[in-house]
């Protein structure tokens with residue numbers, strides 16, 4: 001049956017936490033669901049105008065942390081309050097330090113963060129493309145030096161019910177399980 005008009009459920013929608021500094025070095029964070037890997041070392045996000053966009057227009061940089069079960073409440077908060085009115089980082093009780101690679105904050109409460117330079121930004125279409133120049137990961141989410149999603153417990157946004165869901169267990173082997181039908 002047809003349903004929902006153009007309010008499609010294109011899953012998964014991420015919980016991408018975009019970290020930026022303003023011109024005075026005040027850190028900010030926002031929650032964005034619409035984003036994806038668009039090339040090796042490249043992330044694309046779709047953004048309306050926010051304090052965040054004003055910030056990276058000036059600094060040319062941003063970070064992307066991944067919302068997790070443990071950071072769910074602060075992640076949602078970063079999407080329901082604007083840095084134009086309050087210092088969300090302070091209000092959320094978060095700790096930040098400047099990335100060694102780009103002029104953007106790393107929020108220490110998040111275990112995995114990408115450090116990005118603005119590759120292109122079109123304020124009309126809202127397409128932000130970032131070059132990922134480095135990444136930071138806590139030891140606690142690594143297995144054999146690789147990001148272990150079972151340990152990270154990333155969350156996704158479910159637009160049907162406006163809830164966050166946790167990414168679950170591995171159910172198969174990519175590039176392998178399909179070979180039996182080849």
Ligand SMILES: Cc1cc2nc3c(=O)[nH]c(=O)nc-3n(C[C@H](O)[C@H](O)[C@H](O)COP(=O)(O)O)c2cc1C
Pocket residue numbers: 028029030031032033034035046047048049050051052053076078079080081082083084157
């Ligand atoms: C679950 C969720 C997903 C969101 N996804 C996006 C998104 O993909 N793009 C966008 O422009 N805003 C999105 N927002 C809205 C921004 O996070 C929100 O407007 C925020 O206040 C902007 O913060 P800032 O003004 O401090 O930059 C989302 C909010 C929530 C709660």
